[in-house]
Amino acid sequence: MKTFEIGGGTTLSLALFVDVTNSKELVDLMQTGTLDPEVAFLNASLVSLTRRKINISFSFYNLTMFWQMIVIKSLVKGTEIGLEELEKRADQAQIHKHYKISAVELGISSLSDAMTCRIAARDAL
Known part of the structure; x- marks a missing residue:
């Protein structure tokens, strides 16, 4: 812990x-x-x-x-x-699938940034 x-x-x-x-x-x-x-x-x-x-x-x-x-x-x-x-x-594959992160997006941002964007967008809705 x-x-x-x-x-x-x-x-x-x-x-x-x-x-x-x-x-x-x-x-x-x-x-x-x-x-x-x-x-x-x-x-x-x-x-x-x-x-x-x-x-x-x-x-x-x-x-x-x-x-x-x-x-x-x-x-x-x-x-x-x-x-x-x-x-x-x-599990990188599961993360990409769960958050619907494309290879194109990863070309311009990090995986952590893409995940954070998805989570923030869900919270805003």
Whole structure:
């Protein structure tokens, strides 16, 4: 788990898990609003990081107390690995397909920039 200060005393805690066997159960709990504490789960294969900073524009919930991460870790039936593994696990083909990014677009911008543009456009709609 890694915690980032994102301003105003607010923190963002991230953990990366592999071999998760109860993902459907976790998604069901999250969608019904019965997951406590409230968190967001991301498909790591669709996340791309830039070296300059973490640039994830998905919705997330503020996890201000360490015990909440302990609760989450106990709910996820999988193995936690270091965040440095995230970039290696990104599925470039799936990212291109999911965000509908063409080779022409990548000729004039980076993959991270194209993804950020798509996410920002969705948020604006």
